[in-house]
Amino acid sequence: MKKVRKISFTAAASVIVVSSALIVASMAQAKPPRSETQVAQERAALMTAVAKGDDLWHSAKLGNNGLACANCHPDGSASNVHTWPKFQTNLGKVGTLREMINWCIAVPMQGRILESDSEEMIAMEAYATYTHRGVAIAPAKDEQHPAVPVVSGPGYPRH
Amino acid sequence: MKKISRRQFLGMTTKAGAATMFAGIFAPSASSMLGLGGVAEAATKKIKPFNFAVLTDAHLYDIADHKFDHILEKAVADVNSIKPRPDFVLYAGDLGQSGKKAELVKGKKILDKLKMPYKIIPGEHDYYLDMGKAWRKLFGDEHWSFNHNGVHFIGMNSILVPDFWTLKKLTPKERMHMMEELECHNCGAWGVGEKQLNWLARDVKRVSPDTPVVIMTHSPLWDYYPRWNFQTYDAPEIREILRKFDKVISIHGHVHQVVYNEIDNMRSCGLLSTSWPWPYPPVELEYPHIKQRRADPGDFEDGLGGHDIALNADFDAIVHWREFSDLLPDNIKKGLKV
Ligand SMILES: [Fe+2]
Numbered sequence: 001m002k003k004v005r006k007i008s009f010t011a012a013a014s015v016i017v018v019s020s021a022l023i024v025a026s027m028a029q030a031k032p033p034r035s036e037t038q039v040a041q042e043r044a045a046l047m048t049a050v051a052k053g054d055d056l057w058h059s060a061k062l063g064n065n066g067l068a069c070a071n072c073h074p075d076g077s078a079s080n081v082h083t084w085p086k087f088q089t090n091l092g093k094v095g096t097l098r099e100m101i102n103w104c105i106a107v108p109m110q111g112r113i114l115e116s117d118s119e120e121m122i123a124m125e126a127y128a129t130y131t132h133r134g135v136a137i138a139p140a141k142d143e144q145h146p147a148v149p150v151v152s153g154p155g156y157p158r159h
Numbered sequence: 160m161k162k163i164s165r166r167q168f169l170g171m172t173t174k175a176g177a178a179t180m181f182a183g184i185f186a187p188s189a190s191s192m193l194g195l196g197g198v199a200e201a202a203t204k205k206i207k208p209f210n211f212a213v214l215t216d217a218h219l220y221d222i223a224d225h226k227f228d229h230i231l232e233k234a235v236a237d238v239n240s241i242k243p244r245p246d247f248v249l250y251a252g253d254l255g256q257s258g259k260k261a262e263l264v265k266g267k268k269i270l271d272k273l274k275m276p277y278k279i280i281p282g283e284h285d286y287y288l289d290m291g292k293a294w295r296k297l298f299g300d301e302h303w304s305f306n307h308n309g310v311h312f313i314g315m316n317s318i319l320v321p322d323f324w325t326l327k328k329l330t331p332k333e334r335m336h337m338m339e340e341l342e343c344h345n346c347g348a349w350g351v352g353e354k355q356l357n358w359l360a361r362d363v364k365r366v367s368p369d370t371p372v373v374i375m376t377h378s379p380l381w382d383y384y385p386r387w388n389f390q391t392y393d394a395p396e397i398r399e400i401l402r403k404f405d406k407v408i409s410i411h412g413h414v415h416q417v418v419y420n421e422i423d424n425m426r427s428c429g430l431l432s433t434s435w436p437w438p439y440p441p442v443e444l445e446y447p448h449i450k451q452r453r454a455d456p457g458d459f460e461d462g463l464g465g466h467d468i469a470l471n472a473d474f475d476a477i478v479h480w481r482e483f484s485d486l487l488p489d490n491i492k493k494g495l496k497v
């Protein structure tokens with residue numbers, strides 16, 4: 001994506017050299033450095049998703065037998081988010097973290113699966129992934145991986 | 160090092176000075192005061208070999224025909240099939256999930272199918288809806304001790320947290336719900352509290368140091384991973400009180416996994432649940448070879464089971480994790496000598 005864009009900018013620059021200041025201006029406007037406020041807002045949006053995912057992760061409402069994801073996966077542990085996609089025996093194929101989350105909802109929790117692109121699913125993925133920040137993406141080994149140790153509080157900025 | 164020699168010194172003086180007194184003058188009064196039968200017998204440091212079983216962490220829900228009901232039933236049947244038959248069974252807490260009376264009643268009904276007597280302590284999941292009221296009504300005291308074949312057994316409630324609910328005006332249900340989360344970050348660290356510490360000190364006062372001791376708590380008596388309350392905040396005080404004994408075996412629930420540690424004279428064994436296995440927390444294990452393998456999420460019995468603990472005349476214990484599937488490494492498959 002990035003590469004393609006770069007090429008087209010170069011092309012634009014070399015071919016339409018003399019052309020308009022308008023293009024140059026619009027290019028400058030297209031990529032201004034993001035302001036601190038903007039960065040803070042974007043980060044806050046992510047944290048809102050993480051918090052929503054945290055709540056869902058700990059909610060028995062996704063299932064029908066009282067279980068929540070956190071019953072087996074406290075602090076996002078043993079979800080091994082950094083190892084997906086991978087071949088997962090119970091999925092019978094190379095699957096994604098979202099498919100695995102849905103499998104857990106459907107089978108051990110006996111609930112109704114989420115739309116893969118739903119706000120809920122993205123929030124769950126955001127939470128699980130956030131609990132593994134900094135962990136190297138690596139193929140799965142035959143052992144469970146702990147999440148990042150949480151020093152205090154929920155483990156992320158939450159209001 | 161220093162501590163060990165101090166313990167040995169104390170042990171020796173007590174043994175040399177008190178062995179005859181226990182057999183003679185002090186033994187009858189000590190045993191009648193504590194209601195014990197085995198003080199004089201234990202002073203010879205020989206026990207009558209026997210085995211006992213342990214179950215824990217069923218997390219029963221108030222939902223009919225729940226899968227965890229069946230797993231506990233299976234574990235009870237498994238214990239009933241152990242040969243030689245265990246003299247009794249210990250249950251290490253979290254019989255219910257949300258502290259509801261119905262969960263505990265259901266659990267008691269299943270445990271009553273055990274062919275031998277059992278003793279039980281509460282876990283946090285049994286407790287924080289009504290602060291243990293229903294539990295006590297069904298099972299009695301939260302802490303107790305008894306002697307069996309020369310071994311002193313102790314059970315204590317290790318899940319008591321300082322009040323976090325009154326100021327926040329939480330309802331009992333909200334309080335319980337927070338405690339239900341392993342990583343509850345507003346609930347605080349738990350322990351046995353001062354009252355039970357005093358009780359423990361009194362309880363073991365007249366028990367001679369060469370008496371073998373087995374103590375059961377819901378949480379580990381060492382700092383494993385405090386974030387998940389894989390700890391007991393006053394465990395150092397408990398260990399200090401029990402320090403005079405030659406050997407103490409600590410067994411604990413709550414961790415839902417095979418884990419082992421040694422501190423001073425205490426050998427600690429973590430127990431399998433009959434609900435779900437917890438992952439190993441992000442800390443290095445002192446005994447990494449005493450660990451179960453990763454469970455298959457598609458097999459609802461993986462990583463679960465009960466325990467059989469056999470004690471010989473010299474208080475060597477063989478701790479046998481009776482895992483339903485095959486997740487134990489070879490070195491502990493046939494039991495761990497503790
Ligand atoms: Fe438990």
Ligand SMILES: [Fe+2]
Pocket residue numbers: 253282283284377412413
């Ligand atoms: Fe527990």
